[in-house]
Amino acid sequence: MTLNGWMQICLFFVVLLLLVKPLGSYMARVFMGKSLFGLNSVLGPVERLTYRVCGIRAEDEMSWKSYAWALVLFSAVGLLLTYGIERTQQWHGRLLNPAGQGNVEPNLAYNTAASFTTNTNWQNYSGETTMSYLTQMAALTFHNFTSAATGIAVAIALIRGLSRRSAASIGNFWTDIVRAALYILMPLSIVLAMLLVSQGVIQNFSPYKTVPLVQATKTTAAVTTQTLPMGPAASQIAIKHLGTNGGGFFNANSAHPFESPTALTDFLELLGETVIAAALCYTFGLMVGDKRQGWALLAAMLIILVVFMSVCYWAESTPNPRLAGMNIDQTTSVTNPGGNMEGKELRIGIAASARFATCTTATSCGAVDSMHDSYMPIGGMVPMLMMQMGECILGGTGTGLYSILVLAIISVFIAGLMVGRTPEYLGKKIEAYEIKMASLLILLMPATVLIFTAVGCVLPQGTSAMGNPGAHGFSEILYAYTSQTNNNGSAFAGLNGNTPFWNITGSFAMLIGRFWFIVPTLALAGALARKKYVPAGAGTLPTHTPLFVGLLIGVILIVALLTFVPALTLGPVIEHLRLFTATI
Amino acid sequence: MKKEAFKNPWSAIALTLILTVITGVIYPLFVTALAQLLFPHQANGSLIDRNGNPTSDASQAVGSQLIGQWFDHPRYFWPRPSATTVTNSAPAVALPYNAAQSGGSNLSPAGDAWVANVQSAVEALKKNDPDNTKPIPIDLVTASGSGLDPHISVDAARYQIARIAKARGNITAAELEKLIAAHTEERSLGILGERTVNVLQLNLALDKIAPHTP
Numbered sequence: 079m080t081l082n083g084w085m086q087i088c089l090f091f092v093v094l095l096l097l098v099k100p101l102g103s104y105m106a107r108v109f110m111g112k113s114l115f116g117l118n119s120v121l122g123p124v125e126r127l128t129y130r131v132c133g134i135r136a137e138d139e140m141s142w143k144s145y146a147w148a149l150v151l152f153s154a155v156g157l158l159l160t161y162g163i164e165r166t167q168q169w170h171g172r173l174l175n176p177a178g179q180g181n182v183e184p185n186l187a188y189n190t191a192a193s194f195t196t197n198t199n200w201q202n203y204s205g206e207t208t209m210s211y212l213t214q215m216a217a218l219t220f221h222n223f224t225s226a227a228t229g230i231a232v233a234i235a236l237i238r239g240l241s242r243r244s245a246a247s248i249g250n251f252w253t254d255i256v257r258a259a260l261y262i263l264m265p266l267s268i269v270l271a272m273l274l275v276s277q278g279v280i281q282n283f284s285p286y287k288t289v290p291l292v293q294a295t296k297t298t299a300a301v302t303t304q305t306l307p308m309g310p311a312a313s314q315i316a317i318k319h320l321g322t323n324g325g326g327f328f329n330a331n332s333a334h335p336f337e338s339p340t341a342l343t344d345f346l347e348l349l350g351e352t353v354i355a356a357a358l359c360y361t362f363g364l365m366v367g368d369k370r371q372g373w374a375l376l377a378a379m380l381i382i383l384v385v386f387m388s389v390c391y392w393a394e395s396t397p398n399p400r401l402a403g404m405n406i407d408q409t410t411s412v413t414n415p416g417g418n419m420e421g422k423e424l425r426i427g428i429a430a431s432a433r434f435a436t437c438t439t440a441t442s443c444g445a446v447d448s449m450h451d452s453y454m455p456i457g458g459m460v461p462m463l464m465m466q467m468g469e470c471i472l473g474g475t476g477t478g479l480y481s482i483l484v485l486a487i488i489s490v491f492i493a494g495l496m497v498g499r500t501p502e503y504l505g506k507k508i509e510a511y512e513i514k515m516a517s518l519l520i521l522l523m524p525a526t527v528l529i530f531t532a533v534g535c536v537l538p539q540g541t542s543a544m545g546n547p548g549a550h551g552f553s554e555i556l557y558a559y560t561s562q563t564n565n566n567g568s569a570f571a572g573l574n575g576n577t578p579f580w581n582i583t584g585s586f587a588m589l590i591g592r593f594w595f596i597v598p599t600l601a602l603a604g605a606l607a608r609k610k611y612v613p614a615g616a617g618t619l620p621t622h623t624p625l626f627v628g629l630l631i632g633v634i635l636i637v638a639l640l641t642f643v644p645a646l647t648l649g650p651v652i653e654h655l656r657l658f659t660a661t662i
Numbered sequence: 663m664k665k666e667a668f669k670n671p672w673s674a675i676a677l678t679l680i681l682t683v684i685t686g687v688i689y690p691l692f693v694t695a696l697a698q699l700l701f702p703h704q705a706n707g708s709l710i711d712r713n714g715n716p717t718s719d720a721s722q723a724v725g726s727q728l729i730g731q732w733f734d735h736p737r738y739f740w741p742r743p744s745a746t747t748v749t750n751s752a753p754a755v756a757l758p759y760n761a762a763q764s765g766g767s768n769l770s771p772a773g774d775a776w777v778a779n780v781q782s783a784v785e786a787l788k789k790n791d792p793d794n795t796k797p798i799p800i801d802l803v804t805a806s807g808s809g810l811d812p813h814i815s816v817d818a819a820r821y822q823i824a825r826i827a828k829a830r831g832n833i834t835a836a837e838l839e840k841l842i843a844a845h846t847e848e849r850s851l852g853i854l855g856e857r858t859v860n861v862l863q864l865n866l867a868l869d870k871i872a873p874h875t876p
Binding site: 082085086089124128131132133134144147148151152154155156159204206207215216217219220222223224252255256259260264267268271272275276277278279280281282283284286287288289290291292293295297298301304305306307308310312313314316317328329330333334335336339340341342344345398400401404405406407408411412413414415416417418419420421422423424425426427430446447448449451452453454455545546547548550570571572653654656657 | 670671672673674675676677678680681682684685686687689690692693694696697698700701704705706707708709720723724725726728729730731732733734735738742748749750755756757758759760761762763764765766767768769770771772773775776777780781784795797798799800801803804805806807808809810811812813814815816817818820849850851853854855856857858862865866869
């Protein structure tokens with residue numbers, strides 16, 4: 079570990095915190111219908127025309143059930159359309175499919191459609207050898223926008239549930255997603271895409287280019303040329319980060335030099351995937367009328383994030399004992415990256431890779447700038463644990479905020495039990511129904527992950543996909559279902575996921591992880607909106623204090639560790655112990 | 663409620679189609695137009711010609727400054743190992759720096775398969791440079807995540823000086839040292855990432871100042 083490495087980590091937190099307030103207040107303006115510094119006059123006509131064509135009455139309010147119904151319906155239509163586009167690639171034409179990619183196989187097409195609809199972006203394909211430009215744009219970029227907008231909409235609905243009093247409705251799903259997509263995601267994506275292009279991310283519609291190699295390569299025959307993949311990458315990459323989708327244009331994702339050509343693009347992509355989630359905490363504070371509530375949630379998130387990021391950085395900087403005696407220089411200096419460089423890009427280095435790996439799994443992004451499968455055992459356990467906390471440490475755009483609000487409700491409930499009083503959160507009494515919904519939410523994820531992992535470890539169709547033997551192979555399976563159920567999308571990519579077994583079980587995990595979470599969350603929003611406001615009394619636990627932040631951190635860690643330590647022991651912990659203590 | 667149930671499907675279908683056009687067609691086209699106007703070199707893959715200069719003509723190009731190429735002749739600087747394979751080959755046939763199918767080894771650094779890979783990278787370096795007893799920089803024996811990493815570390819470039827000087831015969835160690843220094847790129851904004859040397863550009867410059875007979 080070096081001073082420069084720590085400075086890279088600090089710089090990220092400083093820039094992120096500086097952006098929270100401006101973006102957070104802007105997003106609050108979007109959903110409170112205030113003027114948006116001229117953007118309304120440009121995009122307002124588009125917004126109104128959209129409503130007219132779709133038969134949407136913007137002023138209508140929805141009950142939580144109508145809201146959920148609209149959301150599920152919209153997602154289903156998107157899923158079917160994507161499946162259709164993938165299955166008809168051979169007719170996409172020379173302009174939109176210059177590489178002549180064939181139709182995607184049915185179970186892979188279904189898996190990919192489920193994956194992008196659920197904001198997971200788990201990829202059982204490599205972009206450059208499977209997808210046409212039309213699929214990348216109209217099917218995948220579309221979902222990057224709409225699944226992220228859906229996440230924001232649910233978060234806003236839950237905020238309305240907490241801030242409204244004795245209300246029957248929680249907003250209008252259609253206007254929430256249109257506004258999130260048009261006024262938040264679109265402008266940010268254009269700015270980020272242009273910054274990325276300026277650094278070297280490609281954006282074109284050319285066919286793949288062939289260049290002569292300076293020195294021929296020998297394989298089974300001499301290879302004298304190199305094929306450079308092309309395509310409209312930057313536009314997709316910008317939203318893949320801002321929407322915490324994470325699905326790469328190319329197989330290597332943000333490790334690919336055309337997706338992230340410099341350490342600066344790595345930093346910008348990292349900011350992109352964290353900034354909306356962090357700023358939504360501030361939006362929450364503004365909309366419930368007490369900014370301190372938002373800062374308290376953000377503080378809990380960032381404290382956990384910085385601790386685990388440090389662990390990951392430490393693990394990846396540690397010299398590998400297996401290389402002892404081979405005369406290999408693993409020490410870090412200004413002229414040598416040192417540490418564990420397998421699966422990492424030199425321009426990015428150890429510190430920035432550890433920073434990215436922790437954030438991409440803490441948020442539900444899942445883009446990778448280095449291969450997590452090749453991390454040191456503890457270094458690879460950190461991303462797994464970040465997901466197992468339920469994607470509430472920043473979390474996905476929108477999904478993170480509602481996930482941590484559920485945990486905040488559990489926290490006040492536990493505190494209430496300790497002193498024997500009815501718990502309250504933001505002036506709402508937390509009663510049996512709310513606790514049932516919240517408990518359902520925190521139990522469902524581990525149950526899905528662990529049951530699928532158990533099945534994957536027992537059936538030959540599961541274990542035959544492992545890319546590494548022993549404890550690490552188990553980690554690959556655990557990581558796969560953890561990532562898919564939490565809608566993250568990153569992988570221990572040695573696992574060969576493109577088989578019917580993995581395509582089908584994986585898509586179930588993703589759909590459960592998305593919709594069985596959103597529906598109880600909306601039910602919770604509906605129940606909270608109906609409640610009266612109870613003024614804080616002497617026995618009310620204040621939820622903006624360091625004490626509450628500590629309690630919330632404790633609840634998050636205890637819930638995650640109690641459920642996952644046994645499984646983690648079988649994977650990364652054993653691998654770590656064998657690597658550092660046993661003489662193999 | 664009944665009326666809503668009929669209205670909703672139309673809204674869902676129409677909104678999906680409209681947002682497909684806005685986010686899936688207009689947005690990428692708009693970004694492409696802007697990118698081609700403002701940053702044509704970068705947007706088209708940062709191609710370079712034999713002199714290492716940017717070019718827009720694919721027929722003049724010898725590669726992209728962002729995408730690494732494989733070198734294993736002793737007279738060239740070698741890049742990092744690459745785990746890429748022949749496109750869609752099953753079982754996989756190794757083809758380092760195959761830009762048409764990016765990817766890493768995904769091997770565990772605690773596993774035997776990975777140690778064997780490192781061992782063979784070490785042996786290849788030693789075989790072509792038996793007198794070199796300097797410690798080998800870690801990046802020169804580990805595969806990158808993309809398999810296309812265009813860079814090596816400054817130490818990794820310096821490690822190869824003796825071998826190249828011997829293989830070429832028309833360039834001295836001191837001149838190679840200078841060449842590396844001239845091609846060393848500092849960290850982004852002075853703080854982000856690592857200091858790097860671009861292997862393709864370094865080798866093109868090398869061919870220019872110390873031409874070899876094929």
